[in-house]
Amino acid sequence: MDQKKTGYFLKQLRNEKKLTQEQLAEKFQITSRTVSRWETGSNMPDISMLLELADFYEVDIREIIDGERKSEQMNEELKETVIKVTDYTETNNARLLKRVRIIGITGVITILIAMVMDAGGLAVSPFWESVKRDLYAWTLGTLIANILYTTGWLKRISEKKDVSRTMRISGVVCAVIVIMSLILQAVL
DSSP states (O other): OOHHHHHHHHHHHHHHTTOOHHHHHHHHTOOHHHHHHHHHTSSOOOHHHHHHHHHHHTOOHHHHHHTSOHHHHHHHHHHHHHHHHHHHHHHHHHHHHHHHHHHHHHHHHHHHHHHHHHHHTOTTSHHHHHHHHHHHHHHHHHHHHHHHHHTTHHHHHHHSHHHHHHHHHHHHHHHHHHHHHHHHHHHO
């Protein structure tokens, strides 16, 4: 317990009631010097006097002992909590947005490559035709991923651990299938 803080709080409470030390002393039948000692933190009121002061000032006895109003402290704690939650949410959103940007850029690059292959007549062999189909499929996948992100579904999916793990496994399996199909097309 910080006596100086408690004393300062008692002084604030007295000033809020617009009382002098003498008026407060008369109210509680004590000397003004006693009130002065409380407010400077030299002495503290006994427990029975603390109870009377708490009733008079309409505060909790714990607030007097702590030297501050709990509602202000609670508001400060609530504010700190909101700031922390906001920071956490912004960090998560930034990370998710970065991933979606990477997927989007990859989608744009793959569609451009597929369009160049179509325009240049490069997809004449079955292998390159397969590569072009895979590029279009990848572009469709990135488009779907971005739609899921902008509608909020991607966030909901990523928050569920089981679904998130399944999505990662599915992505790896799809990548392996695409690579295997490219290898088979090259060999045949």
